[in-house]
Amino acid sequence: MGKRSRQRQKNQNAGRDDRDSNAGWGAGYVDIVKENKLFEHYYKEQGLVPEGEFEEFMEAMREPLPATIRITGYKSHAKEILHCLKEKYFRDIQELEIDGQKIEAPQPLSWYPDEQAWHTNMSRKIIRKSPLLEKFHQFLISETESGNISRQEAVSMIPPLLLKIEPHHKILDMCAAPGSKTAQLIEMLHSDMEVPFPEGFVIANDVDNKRCYLLVHQAKRLNSPCIMVVNHDASCIPTLQINSDGRKDILFYDRILCDVPCSGDGTMRKNIDVWKKWTTSNSLHLHGLQLRIAVRGVEQLAVGGRMVYSTCSLNPIEDEAVIAALLEKSEGDHQPA
Incomplete structure (x- = not known):
């Protein structure tokens, strides 16, 4: 590969879309300072965010990204996986309480066809406190490895x-x-x-x-x-x-x-x-x-x-x-x- 080809590949890889891989079911615990004054100034000047909503926009950017999954495969197979998720896990999670708080069960993405995509805000800390959630987490890992589920961001x-x-x-x-x-x-x-x-x-x-x-x-x-x-x-x-x-x-x-x-x-x-x-x-x-x-x-x-x-x-x-x-x-x- 020549020098120009290597540089072309380097440029394309530098900005590759990172949305296909999901951040996972809960992020780590390291506190990061989520500030960039140049970013804020630039986008204020662009006027992309309606007037009076910029601070709300920045707060949303600092919030953890919900974890999302997509059920993969063809229709008949995907329906079987969805049935398993609903009957074996989601129904019980709806009744679950941890430390006196009711756990919000995963919800389908309303715009994705046939309830084949779901999202949740459950963190690893919450998952580790419940045998049911831990079992659910292991199921997701297993099904992801076998190709039945993709951990893919909603926007992707x-x-x-x-x-x-x-x-x-x-x-x-x-x-x-x-x-x-x-x-x-x-x-x-x-x-x-x-x-x-x-x-x-x-x-x-x-x-x-x-x-x-x-x-x-x-x-x-x-x-x-x-x-x-x-x-x-x-x-x-x-x-x-x-x-x-x-x-x-x-x-x-x-x-x-x-x-x-x-x-x-x-x-x-x-x-x-x-x-x-x-x-x-x-x-x-x-x-x-x-x-x-x-x-x-x-x-x-x-x-x-x-x-x-x-x-x-x-x-x-x-x-x-x-x-x-x-x-x-x-x-x-x-x-x-």
């Missing part, structure tokens, strides 16, 4: 939902590792249990060769024939060709997930390093890469297709500015949904 589950996947869609996941969103895409392809082998497929790409093995692991546990993992720089991912009636045609994708490397300043509730290391230069350095990846994405989008661009950053330089530049370059060929 949103982009695949917005793609509105159908079984015949050809899908490109441009910056896919570690692969929780890729797994969602595969599951959506198989949403119709009457179709054992969907026409569509997912091509999952990542610039980091080692992280591609995580993608392979995610795909393997779903036993789907509809996934291919590739290892390219997303900003110049090659065009593929397919055989169609004896001739070679360029492959255009019906759906593209463009979840680009970012500064990650929207992850402050779990990523403590952001409080200490955030500067305005983080986003400025990534904007060009993000735009190049987005441009390469729309170049491979089929007519009438949909691309979802996402980051875990609050910064308009990484979000609105990228989309504005992309629309300007497209000269009317693409429209925001």
Whole structure:
């Protein structure tokens, strides 16, 4: 790998989306000073938060992130896991009291289909005080290791939902590792249990060769024939060709997930390093890469297709500015949904 390729990979890894991995069921006990005056000044000036609500916004950023899980697999299998969770654990947890306080049972995410995603504010300290909660915790660990449950942040589950996947869609996941969103895409392809082998497929790409093995692991546990993992720089991912009636045609994708490397300043509730290391230069350095990846994405989008661009950053330089530049370059060929 040449010097420029190594630098490109280093830049993409530096801002990788950290939302796929969940902070866990309760954080550690080390007290961290959650302050960054430059961050506060910058976002006050941006005016993203309604007037009079900025202090409330900052307090919310200092709160621990609720732990979330997503039940993985195809519909029939996922329903069995959900039934087990409800009947064996959630029902008893609702009646549980610790130190005179009633424990709030895990709650489903109202916007996620079929109650397949749940969140809880239970800390490790509370879990250790109850044999029932400890048993529940061990069940989650076991099911996560076997691939039946993914510990995935709620916000990470949103982009695949917005793609509105159908079984015949050809899908490109441009910056896919570690692969929780890729797994969602595969599951959506198989949403119709009457179709054992969907026409569509997912091509999952990542610039980091080692992280591609995580993608392979995610795909393997779903036993789907509809996934291919590739290892390219997303900003110049090659065009593929397919055989169609004896001739070679360029492959255009019906759906593209463009979840680009970012500064990650929207992850402050779990990523403590952001409080200490955030500067305005983080986003400025990534904007060009993000735009190049987005441009390469729309170049491979089929007519009438949909691309979802996402980051875990609050910064308009990484979000609105990228989309504005992309629309300007497209000269009317693409429209925001």
